[in-house]
Amino acid sequence: MDKSFRFQTSLKHARGFGSGKSGTTHFWQQRVTGVAALLLSLIYVVLLVKLQGDDYPTVIATLGNPFVAVLMLAFLGVSVWHMKIGMQVIIEDYVNQPLLRVLALMANSFFSALVGIASAVALIKITFGA
Amino acid sequence: MADARLAASRPLSPHLQVFRFILTMAMSIVHRITGGFLYVGTVFVAIWLVAAASGPEWFARVDGLYQSWIGRLILLGLVWSLIHHAIGGIRHFAWDLGYGFAPKTADLLALINLVAGIVLTIVVAVAAFVFA
Numbered sequence: 001m002d003k004s005f006r007f008q009t010s011l012k013h014a015r016g017f018g019s020g021k022s023g024t025t026h027f028w029q030q031r032v033t034g035v036a037a038l039l040l041s042l043i044y045v046v047l048l049v050k051l052q053g054d055d056y057p058t059v060i061a062t063l064g065n066p067f068v069a070v071l072m073l074a075f076l077g078v079s080v081w082h083m084k085i086g087m088q089v090i091i092e093d094y095v096n097q098p099l100l101r102v103l104a105l106m107a108n109s110f111f112s113a114l115v116g117i118a119s120a121v122a123l124i125k126i127t128f129g130a
Numbered sequence: 131m132a133d134a135r136l137a138a139s140r141p142l143s144p145h146l147q148v149f150r151f152i153l154t155m156a157m158s159i160v161h162r163i164t165g166g167f168l169y170v171g172t173v174f175v176a177i178w179l180v181a182a183a184s185g186p187e188w189f190a191r192v193d194g195l196y197q198s199w200i201g202r203l204i205l206l207g208l209v210w211s212l213i214h215h216a217i218g219g220i221r222h223f224a225w226d227l228g229y230g231f232a233p234k235t236a237d238l239l240a241l242i243n244l245v246a247g248i249v250l251t252i253v254v255a256v257a258a259f260v261f262a
Binding site for chain 1 (some may be wrong): 166175
């Protein structure tokens with residue numbers, strides 16, 4: 001067929017692949033973690049106010065309480081995911097240089113994972129009383 | 131082939147400085163900035179928890195830093211960031227559900243966000259002071 005009559009576009013290749021097969025996942029995750037963080041941060045702020053000026057054994061006993069530990073772990077997990085995908089959007093908005101962008105996105109993942117793992121290990125160690 | 135001159139002569143979308151300053155635009159960027167503060171702020175939480183898990187000496191060291199005036203100032207800033215960002219989040223949920231788009235409502239919500247964020251931060255700071 002003559003080239004001018006070809007109506008096929010690159011849509012053919014894109015079809016079925018969607019937007020990287022992720023669609024509105026990012027948007028929805030930001031909302032779900034947002035709702036969870038909103039509720040859990042209330043508990044977190046109350047906890048921090050309560051722990052103000054408390055001595056070491058009291059802080060350890062409080063953080064080591066399974067109820068507190070579970071809620072703190074949930075809060076930190078949800079917050080870290082929320083901030084990781086939030087910072088991803090900021091990087092995608094402002095960092096245009098391709099290499100820099102990839103490095104920034106990677107650093108974002110590493111930083112978020114590190115903060116999350118460090119907090120989780122600390123909380124688990126405290127709650128298991130090691 | 132893409133013509134570079136053609137690309138250069140395309141109309142550009144107007145940038146920030148051509149717009150009149152309005153509260154909602156300021157609140158928009160403040161929401162993002164407070165999110166950025168909280169991002170960095172998680173390091174302080176992680177250090178505090180790791181110190182607590184590492185024993186009384188490490189905890190005392192970190193606690194001493196956090197109790198210093200600069201430590202308190204940073205923590206106060208983070209508390210404000212958290213509260214402001216949380217209220218801003220509620221505003222975003224309202225928009226997601228289709229409410230609060232009328233200019234006057236949006237302005238009012240932005241103002242409430244700003245004022246409530248500061249007031250609640252003071253409440254938390256006073257509470258922390260009283261319970262200490």
